[in-house]
Amino acid sequence: MTMSMNSSNNYKVNTVTQSGVDTSNWGVKQNMETSAASENTIFGLNRHASTQPRSKVVMNAAAGDDIGFSVSGEFAGSTKDDHFDDIVSASPKVNKTARRMGSKARTRMILAALDKDHEGSWGDVDRNYVIGGNWKSNGDMDFVNSFPKEVLAKAEFDEKKVEVVVAPTDLHLNAVQKELKDTHVHVSAQDVSQYGRGAYTGNITADQLTDMKIGWTLTGHSERRTLFGESDADVALKTKIAVENGLNVMLCIGEQLEERESGKTGEVNARQLQAVVDELTEGQWGNVVIAYEPVWAIGTGKVATPQQAQDTHAEIRAWLADAVSPEVAGATRILYGGSVNGANCADLIGNKDIDGFLVGGASLKPEFADIIAAAHNDQKK
Ligand code: PEP
Numbered sequence: 001m002t003m004s005m006n007s008s009n010n011y012k013v014n015t016v017t018q019s020g021v022d023t024s025n026w027g028v029k030q031n032m033e034t035s036a037a038s039e040n041t042i043f044g045l046n047r048h049a050s051t052q053p054r055s056k057v058v059m060n061a062a063a064g065d066d067i068g069f070s071v072s073g074e075f076a077g078s079t080k081d082d083h084f085d086d087i088v089s090a091s092p093k094v095n096k097t098a099r100r101m102g103s104k105a106r107t108r109m110i111l112a113a114l115d116k117d118h119e120g121s122w123g124d125v126d127r128n129y130v131i132g133g134n135w136k137s138n139g140d141m142d143f144v145n146s147f148p149k150e151v152l153a154k155a156e157f158d159e160k161k162v163e164v165v166v167a168p169t170d171l172h173l174n175a176v177q178k179e180l181k182d183t184h185v186h187v188s189a190q191d192v193s194q195y196g197r198g199a200y201t202g203n204i205t206a207d208q209l210t211d212m213k214i215g216w217t218l219t220g221h222s223e224r225r226t227l228f229g230e231s232d233a234d235v236a237l238k239t240k241i242a243v244e245n246g247l248n249v250m251l252c253i254g255e256q257l258e259e260r261e262s263g264k265t266g267e268v269n270a271r272q273l274q275a276v277v278d279e280l281t282e283g284q285w286g287n288v289v290i291a292y293e294p295v296w297a298i299g300t301g302k303v304a305t306p307q308q309a310q311d312t313h314a315e316i317r318a319w320l321a322d323a324v325s326p327e328v329a330g331a332t333r334i335l336y337g338g339s340v341n342g343a344n345c346a347d348l349i350g351n352k353d354i355d356g357f358l359v360g361g362a363s364l365k366p367e368f369a370d371i372i373a374a375a376h377n378d379q380k381k
Helices: 081-090 092-098 103-112 141-152 170-179 206-211 222-227 232-244 257-261 265-277 283-287 306-323 326-331 345-349 368-377
Strands: 002-009 014-017 040-045 055-060 067-072 129-134 162-167 185-189 216-219 248-253 288-292 334-337 356-359
Touching: 129 288, 129 334, 129 368, 141 162, 141 170, 141 368, 162 216, 162 368, 170 185, 206 232, 216 232, 232 248, 232 265, 232 283, 248 265, 257 265, 265 288, 265 306, 283 288, 283 326, 288 306, 306 326, 306 334, 306 345, 345 356, 345 368, 356 368
Parallel strands: 129 162, 129 356, 162 185, 185 216, 216 248, 248 288, 288 334, 334 356
Antiparallel strands: 002 014, 002 067, 040 055
8 A cells, every 4th residue: 555645834745655454444454654764753543442453653744743735546535624623623532642743643644544435534425415304393284285295396306416304293294205205305203212112102113103114213303302301312212223223313413502602512512422322333323314403593593604514514523433433424414404594505505514404494485495406506516
């Protein structure tokens, strides 16, 4: 394996060579050595620290160098600078080593360890969009008999590029599903029981949803968390039982206003996600879409700025890379939710880590078709 790095800023150009490195997994499992061995600094790469040996990369660079590079050759991949800082905050485990060169250098080491199947930064991985509509406790039979026909069935989008999913009340699931049967719009529950069948009055189980050919459910919507007291652990169990039964899950996370204002957004998202990480296998993340919904933006008309949303999504993705795996970080769709409408959706969707939306109020209106169109027309992927 050869990895050439072209430098920018202060970094010296290096050629890193290593034969016999197993790239069947993403990580570099053995030491890589620089061709010129001066001022080397060893970095520990930490992926699944408990199950895999720490990989080491030996680089030729001076402390504090701001390394900018592109990777070419067999280990080809492009890297994006604006992901690096996010990765830093997501990987405190290796900060001790990283400090020797400055955090930016370390984050590049992590990218250097991606094999050729994982080229590019995780934000650049080609992911289909998801546009979800959360109808909450809204709608009646008049709505159910008209909106799907008049708006959803007429929405034009490439179903290979955009998945559209609407979540009516449980009572209306079946009727909406029937209305949508000749379309590419899917139907989702808004919640699912964390238990199986049995004496759980009022709960609908994951296997009852799949029995009804419902393919999706939300979990952890902030209204479930705040109004109905669902804990992180409850949400994690719901997510687990849903994916075990083959459902796709829109897992909602997000911080309250005070938490954002006190700089705790990352911490809150990480806490909510960690509960789910503790329950799922790596493979089960394939059924999970994360909906980042800052609680202060839900139903308030106060939308996060595109930059705020992009930054938080990138941070979530970097956190996933560290807590689960780079593959999962690259593949997981991260939706933004919170006062998305026909007027603000195009600006938001243009950001590389925003893979769609979970929409409340506007999903009950004809402008939902404009939101679907914004994803369909977006060119970043
Ligand atoms: C939601 O409830 O998930 C949501 C994002 O609502 P709204 O779009 O109305 O803010």
